Amino acid sequence: MTDYKDNTYFDLFSKQKQNQFRVAQSTYKERIRKLDKLQRALEYTYREAIHEALYKDLAKPKIEAELSEIYQILGDIKYVKKHLRQWMRKQKVKTPISLLGSSSYYIFEPKGVCLIISPWNFPFNLTFGPLISAIAAGNTAIIKPSEMTPNSSALMAKIIEDLFLEEEVALIQGEVEVSTELLKLPFNHIFFTGSPQVGKIVMTAAAKHLSSVTLELGGKSPTVVDDSANIDAAAKKIVWGKYMNCGQICVSPDYVLVDAKIESQLINACKKWIKTYFHDEPQTSSSYGRIVTDKHFNRLKGHIENAVNLGAKIEIGGDTEAKDKFIAPTIVSGLKEEASLLNEEIFGPILPIVTYHNLKDAIAYINSKERPLALYIYSKTKANIKAVIQNTRAGGTCINNNVVHYANHNLPFGGINNSGIGKSHGFYGFRAFSNERAVVKQHTFGVTEFLFPPYSSLKEKFAQ
Numbered sequence: 001m002t003d004y005k006d007n008t009y010f011d012l013f014s015k016q017k018q019n020q021f022r023v024a025q026s027t028y029k030e031r032i033r034k035l036d037k038l039q040r041a042l043e044y045t046y047r048e049a050i051h052e053a054l055y056k057d058l059a060k061p062k063i064e065a066e067l068s069e070i071y072q073i074l075g076d077i078k079y080v081k082k083h084l085r086q087w088m089r090k091q092k093v094k095t096p097i098s099l100l101g102s103s104s105y106y107i108f109e110p111k112g113v114c115l116i117i118s119p120w121n122f123p124f125n126l127t128f129g130p131l132i133s134a135i136a137a138g139n140t141a142i143i144k145p146s147e148m149t150p151n152s153s154a155l156m157a158k159i160i161e162d163l164f165l166e167e168e169v170a171l172i173q174g175e176v177e178v179s180t181e182l183l184k185l186p187f188n189h190i191f192f193t194g195s196p197q198v199g200k201i202v203m204t205a206a207a208k209h210l211s212s213v214t215l216e217l218g219g220k221s222p223t224v225v226d227d228s229a230n231i232d233a234a235a236k237k238i239v240w241g242k243y244m245n246c247g248q249i250c251v252s253p254d255y256v257l258v259d260a261k262i263e264s265q266l267i268n269a270c271k272k273w274i275k276t277y278f279h280d281e282p283q284t285s286s287s288y289g290r291i292v293t294d295k296h297f298n299r300l301k302g303h304i305e306n307a308v309n310l311g312a313k314i315e316i317g318g319d320t321e322a323k324d325k326f327i328a329p330t331i332v333s334g335l336k337e338e339a340s341l342l343n344e345e346i347f348g349p350i351l352p353i354v355t356y357h358n359l360k361d362a363i364a365y366i367n368s369k370e371r372p373l374a375l376y377i378y379s380k381t382k383a384n385i386k387a388v389i390q391n392t393r394a395g396g397t398c399i400n401n402n403v404v405h406y407a408n409h410n411l412p413f414g415g416i417n418n419s420g421i422g423k424s425h426g427f428y429g430f431r432a433f434s435n436e437r438a439v440v441k442q443h444t445f446g447v448t449e450f451l452f453p454p455y456s457s458l459k460e461k462f463a464q
């Protein structure tokens with residue numbers, strides 16, 4: 001067995017391991033108290049500081065920070081607080097006649113010591129979201145947020161230190177090396193949010209200890225617009241979903257598959273909404289964010305250059321400014337299939353338009369790629385909506401909208417295969433951090449005892 005004693009984080013891990021049963025046995029009220037503390041910190045004490053950190057890291061507009069970070073987390077806490085008592089109850093199930101004399105139930109018991117690794121695009125939401133589930137389920141947790149948003153990570157470290165003992169919840173800041181070191185430890189559960197590439201590294205590390213994993217990953221989420229769709233309403237929502245947080249959203253519409261008959265109408269409507277939301281000069285708009293780092297800026301600029309070199313048309317945008325990490329809201333049409341924009345997750349404010357002539361071709365195109373985290377369809381034709389949903393697979397779907405399924409705490413959130421393993425949010429998050437322990441309680445003499453050895457011919461007959 002591997003010796004973890006030389007691991008940088010062994011002492012912290014051991015402290016949480018020793019403390020795990022104390023935390024696991026915390027009552028409903030004790031867990032609620034922890035969630036209340038977190039709620040107060042985010043709602044009052046640190047609200048302004050969160051805005052500042054998000055502005056420094058991502059130039060995130062205040063309303064977006066409220067809607068997509070603070071409001072989401074507070075909503076999550078309130079939802080969990082409302083349902084936790086029920087989730088923590090023993091769940092009785094029927095007992096078959098063959099087990100007569102006993103009763104059966106299962107309990108959601110905490111997994112134990114958990115690791116949460118989070119990305120940079122919604123640093124608070126995607127760190128505190130899983131933490132809320134981990135606390136609700138009665139676990140201890142070590143958190144490793146992203147190094148790409150240093151102001152947000154430093155503030156989260158302060159909040160965690162302020163609210164929790166390190167044997168309960170601890171946050172470690174750092175780069176890949178920190179994750180790599182942490183991943184050597186035998187966590188009982190690892191909750192990772194990030195790219196599919198790193199998801200594979202996490203799952204490989206988890207396999208060494210058979211740690212269970214929840215992987216919230218990304219990919220290319222398609223948006224289908226058929227010829228029956230309300231084009232203007234579709235464009236209004238697509239442009240909102242695509243350019244919020246500068247397209248740095250895991251459920252952002254990655255590319256549009258539009259019926260060729262309405263391509264130009266859809267593009268014109270999208271252009272109109274870009275101008276409505278961000279005016280003619282998006283760089284001066286207070287409603288438009290920035291790219292997180294120079295590396296991502298250069299990656300996105302490279303996508304635009306690659307498309308242009310392959311003969312694609314920039315319908316709107318295309319302007320970039322390195323020192324401001326600014327990339328204008330961009331729409332690209334006429335792309336060659338080998339264009340990088342059609343083969344890599346974009347995660348930025350560039351919207352490729354791909355046309356189709358027959359819905360079956362659009363479905364085949366979607367299925368030729370990895371299974372997406374989200375798939376959106378804009379249509380008034382029930383048969384088309386049904387055909388798209390039944391013949392594809394995706395983590396989640398909106399019909400005549402995008403992104404908003406993320407905000408419903410009653411729905412499971414997560415991907416499938418390349419876009420993720422396991423689900424989160426609300427009850428599904430609580431379940432991800434719980435072991436469903438099956439219990440059979442024997443009350444009286446059990447029927448099966450008739451069949452215990454020594455086996456007689458009468459018992460053989462009875463068993464048949």
Ligand code: NAD
Nearest residue numbers: 118119120145146176179180194195198216217218219250
């Ligand atoms: P990333 O995978 O590069 O990094 C995520 C986290 O993993 C960070 O904390 C990072 O430090 C760590 N990490 C990076 N390389 C590592 C390695 N080799 N070993 C161990 N840890 C490592 O992702 P990102 O750039 O921060 O975020 C963007 C990606 O996340 C996109 O693919 C996006 O779709 C996805 N995402 C998914 C969701 C979801 O809920 N499904 C939400 C947001 C983002």
